[in-house]
Amino acid sequence: MDHAKGVWVYDVDGNVFLDFNAGIAVSSLGHSHPRVVEAIKRQAERLIHYSLTDFLYEEPVKLAEKLVRITPGNWPKRVFYTNSGTESVEAAIKVARGHFRGKRPYIVAFTGSFHGRTLGSLSLTSSKPVQRRYFSPLLPGVEHTPYPYCYRCPFRQKYPECGMWCVDYIEEWLFKKYVPPDEVAAIVFEPIAGEGGYIVPPKEFFKRLKELADEYGILLVDDEVQAGMGRTGKWFAIEHWGVEPDIIAVAKGIAAGMPLGAVIGRAEVMDLPPGSHASTFGGNPVSCAAANAVIDTIESENLLAHVAKLGEYTMKRLREMAEEIPEIGDVRGKGLMIGVELIKSDGSPHRELLKETLREAFRRGLLVIGAGLSAIRIAPPLIISKEEMDTGLDILYDSLKAAKEKIG
Numbered sequence: 001m002d003h004a005k006g007v008w009v010y011d012v013d014g015n016v017f018l019d020f021n022a023g024i025a026v027s028s029l030g031h032s033h034p035r036v037v038e039a040i041k042r043q044a045e046r047l048i049h050y051s052l053t054d055f056l057y058e059e060p061v062k063l064a065e066k067l068v069r070i071t072p073g074n075w076p077k078r079v080f081y082t083n084s085g086t087e088s089v090e091a092a093i094k095v096a097r098g099h100f101r102g103k104r105p106y107i108v109a110f111t112g113s114f115h116g117r118t119l120g121s122l123s124l125t126s127s128k129p130v131q132r133r134y135f136s137p138l139l140p141g142v143e144h145t146p147y148p149y150c151y152r153c154p155f156r157q158k159y160p161e162c163g164m165w166c167v168d169y170i171e172e173w174l175f176k177k178y179v180p181p182d183e184v185a186a187i188v189f190e191p192i193a194g195e196g197g198y199i200v201p202p203k204e205f206f207k208r209l210k211e212l213a214d215e216y217g218i219l220l221v222d223d224e225v226q227a228g229m230g231r232t233g234k235w236f237a238i239e240h241w242g243v244e245p246d247i248i249a250v251a252k253g254i255a256a257g258m259p260l261g262a263v264i265g266r267a268e269v270m271d272l273p274p275g276s277h278a279s280t281f282g283g284n285p286v287s288c289a290a291a292n293a294v295i296d297t298i299e300s301e302n303l304l305a306h307v308a309k310l311g312e313y314t315m316k317r318l319r320e321m322a323e324e325i326p327e328i329g330d331v332r333g334k335g336l337m338i339g340v341e342l343i344k345s346d347g348s349p350h351r352e353l354l355k356e357t358l359r360e361a362f363r364r365g366l367l368v369i370g371a372g373l374s375a376i377r378i379a380p381p382l383i384i385s386k387e388e389m390d391t392g393l394d395i396l397y398d399s400l401k402a403a404k405e406k407i408g
Contacts, residue, residue, distance in 0.1 A: 004031030028253030081283030085225035086116025114195030197372020198339025233308030233335035
C-alpha cells in the first residue's frame with residue numbers, strides 16, 4: 001500500500017482497491033478523513049504526549065464526556081483509556097475481578113469469541129487454536145460456554161424450539177456442576193461474534209443473559225471493540241437488544257486509525273484503588289483528538305442512519321445472490337457488519353471457496369477478508385456510498401463465480 005483516501009486504497013504499483021475491510025473495522029470514517037486529519041494536526045502542534053496517569057489535558061476529558069453520553073445506561077460512569085482492544089479487555093477483566101476484591105475469581109466467556117491476544121484477553125479468546133497454541137497455562141478461572149450460533153448450533157438444537165438452551169446451559173450445567181455462580185465476577189461477550197464469523201445471536205439471548213447475570217450478581221462485560229462506534233447502525237451493537245452492560249470495552253473504530261481504546265463502566269463498578277491499574281500512553285491527546293472528531297462527524301453527518309439503511313440494502317443484495325449461488329449458506333449481520341457464510345453441498349464450511357474468493361476479489365480490486373471457518377467479512381468504512389457498495393458487491397459476485405469455476 002502507498003496511500004488511501006475515503007474507501008479507496010492505492011498501492012505502490014498504481015493499483016486501486018475498494019476497501020471492504022477498513023483495516024479490520026478500524027478506519028470508521030474511511031482513510032484520511034479531512035476532519036480527523038485536521039484534528040490530529042491541530043493537536044500535534046499543541047501537545048503530543050504527557051501522561052494522563054498524573055496530569056489532565058483537554059482532549060481526553062472532552063472525549064470521556066462524549067463516551068459517557070453515547071454509551072448505554074443512564075447512570076454515573078467512569079472512563080479508563082487504553083491503546084488497543086486487547087488492552088481494553090485486559091482492563092475490563094481487572095475492573096471486574098477488582099470490584100469484588102478477589103472474592104469472585106471466575107470469568108465466563110463464549111466459545112468462538114475473540115477478545116485479543118495478550119495473555120489475559122487470550123484466556124477469553126477461543127476463536128482458533130493457533131491463537132492459543134504454545135501459550136498455556138493461561139489465566140486461571142476462565143470458563144467457556146457455547147456462543148449462540150443458530151446456523152450451526154453447538155447443541156444441535158433448532159431455534160426457536162430450543163427455548164434458549166444456550167442460556168439455560170450456563171445455569172443448569174456450568175453453575176450447578178462446577179462453577180459456583182457466587183464466585184463469578186463477570187460474563188464477557190461480543191454482541192456480534194467478530195472473528196468467529198460475524199454471528200448474530202437470536203433476539204431473546206441477551207435479555208435472558210442479563211436476567212441470569214442479575215440473579216447471581218454477575219457483571220456483564222460487553223466487548224464492542226469490533227461492533228461498536230456506529231458499525232451496526234447504532235453507537236453500540238448491544239443497543240439492538242435493549243440491554244445495558246455494566247462495562248463496555250471499545251477500540252478499533254473509536255479513533256479512525258489512531259491507536260486508542262477505552263473502558264466505560266458504571267462508576268460504582270469502576271472502583272479500582274489508585275495505582276492498581278494505569279497506562280503510560282492511554283488517553284494520548286492526539287488519539288483522543290481524532291476520536292472526538294470521529295464522534296462529532298458521525299453525529300453531524302447522520303452516519304448511524306446511513307449505516308442502518310445501507311446495511312439493509314446490502315443484506316438484501318447478498319440474499320439475492322444466495323438465490324443464485326447455493327454455496328452462500330447464510331447471510332447475517334447488522335448495519336455494515338455483515339457475514340456471508342460459504343458452504344459445501346452437504347452444508348459443511350467451504351474453506352477452499354472462501355480462500356479462493358478472497359484471492360479473486362483482491363485480483364479484481366476489492367479488499368475483503370474472512371471470518372470464522374468460511375465466512376466473508378464485510379466491514380467497509382461507515383462513509384461508503386450506495387454506489388461504492390454496489391461496485392464492491394458486483395466485484396464480490398464476480399469473484400465468487402470465478403472461484404467456483406476455478407475449484408470445480
